[in-house]
Every structure is written in structure tokens, then in C-alpha cells.
Amino acid sequence: MKSLVYIDACMRGKESRTRRIAEPIIDKLSERYEIIKYDLNQLPLTIVQEDLIQKRTHGDYDSMSLSWAETIRDADRIVIAAPFWDMSYPAALKNFLELCSIFDVTFKSNDKTCYGNCRAEKLLYITTRGMDIATGDPLEQATPHLKALSWLWGIGPMDVIATQNMDYVSLDEIEEKVQNAIKEGLKLVKEW
Numbered sequence: 001m002k003s004l005v006y007i008d009a010c011m012r013g014k015e016s017r018t019r020r021i022a023e024p025i026i027d028k029l030s031e032r033y034e035i036i037k038y039d040l041n042q043l044p045l046t047i048v049q050e051d052l053i054q055k056r057t058h059g060d061y062d063s064m065s066l067s068w069a070e071t072i073r074d075a076d077r078i079v080i081a082a083p084f085w086d087m088s089y090p091a092a093l094k095n096f097l098e099l100c101s102i103f104d105v106t107f108k109s110n111d112k113t114c115y116g117n118c119r120a121e122k123l124l125y126i127t128t129r130g131m132d133i134a135t136g137d138p139l140e141q142a143t144p145h146l147k148a149l150s151w152l153w154g155i156g157p158m159d160v161i162a163t164q165n166m167d168y169v170s171l172d173e174i175e176e177k178v179q180n181a182i183k184e185g186l187k188l189v190k191e192w
């Protein structure tokens with residue numbers, strides 16, 4: 001069975017609308033992929049600081065982040081669920097991605113530039129935004145970074161399932177947006 005890495009960066013437990021959208025989509029995908037889930041609330045994420053960079057420079061990688069990076073490298077698909085925070089995504093996700101961005105694992109380089117070393121041909125990013133800000137709006141700085149990083153890691157095109165204006169509408173409208181996003185996601189992953 002092919003494998004799928006699911007990075008859950010939803011930080012509000014059962015309250016998370018982003019997670020509510022992601023879960024049925026992941027359930028559907030579990031019919032065709034072995035799901036390897038990283039719940040960022042549960043992982044001991046150390047910040048990438050001088051000490052860690054020094055160690056890595058001398059080839060000393062901690063086994064935990066190395067195994068995350070290798071799992072991402074070898075996955076056939078990647079799904080990221082993360083709410084829109086501070087015009088981008090939660091720092092825990094950036095932290096996790098930095099820990100997994102390991103030379104000769106998720107990317108390599110030649111004498112001119114870096115290039116990707118991951119197998120996944122597709123990445124799905126699922127998000128919900130409080131304000132009425134659309135994917136691709138200059139104020140929306142999550143997708144540009146995730147697209148750039150997936151280029152660095154050699155991961156194929158990124159699909160986005162997003163809802164917006166979640167914090168300024170009625171509960172019924174929120175529910176409608178969640179259900180529509182689930183429908184859109186389930187339709188997308190039929191061929192994914």
C-alpha cells in the first residue's frame with residue numbers, strides 16, 4: 001500500500017474547524033493509503049537554533065527529526081491541515097518543517113543549486129481563515145511558503161481546500177462552509 005503523511009497542525013483540539021474538514025478527507029484517503037500522522041500538538045518540537053545547526057553541520061542528526069524527514073521523503077502523498085494564523089500558519093508547523101528540512105534527506109544540492117529529494121507527487125493543504133481573505137491574496141502568506149518549500153523538497157503540485165470569513169458569520173454559515181469544504185475535498189481526492 002502506498003503511504004501518506006498527514007501533518008496535523010490544528011491547535012484547538014476538538015474545536016478546530018480545519019481538523020473537522022481534514023478528518024473525513026483523511027478517512028477517505030485511508031482506503032488507498034497507509035496514513036502516517038504527525039499531530040504537532042503531541043510532538044516535542046525543539047526550535048532550530050545554534051546548537052542544533054552546529055550539530056547538523058557536523059553530521060550529528062537527532063534520530064527523531066531524521067526519521068520524520070525520511071518518512072516525508074518516502075511518502076507518496078502529503079496532507080497538511082493548519083489554520084490561518086497571523087496571516088500564515090502556526091509556528092509549530094514552520095518548526096516541524098524546519099526540523100524536517102534536512103540536506104541529503106528532503107533535499108539535495110549540486111554545485112549550482114538545491115533540488116528536491118522527496119517522492120510525493122501531490123500535496124494537499126487544508127485550511128480555514130478567520131477573515132475574508134482568499135487563497136492567493138497578497139495578505140495570505142501560507143500558500144506561497146508551502147509552495148516554495150514543496151519546490152525545495154521536490155514535491156509535486158499543491159492542492160488547496162480553504163474556507164474563509166469563518167469568524168464573521170453565523171454558526172449555520174460556518175457549518176455550511178465546513179460541509180462544502182468537506183465535499184470539495186472528497187471530490188478532489190477521488191482522483192488523488
Ligand SMILES: Cc1cc2nc3c(=O)[nH]c(=O)nc-3n(C[C@H](O)[C@H](O)[C@H](O)COP(=O)(O)O)c2cc1C
Pocket residue numbers: 010011012015016017018019082083084085086087088128129130131132133166167
Ligand atoms: C492565534 C490565532 C491567530 C489567528 N490569526 C489570524 C489571522 O492572521 N488572520 C485571519 O484571518 N484569522 C486569524 N485567526 C482566525 C483563524 O484563522 C480562524 O478562526 C480559523 O478558522 C481557526 O481554525 P481552527 O478552527 O481550525 O482552529 C487566528 C486565530 C488564532 C487562534
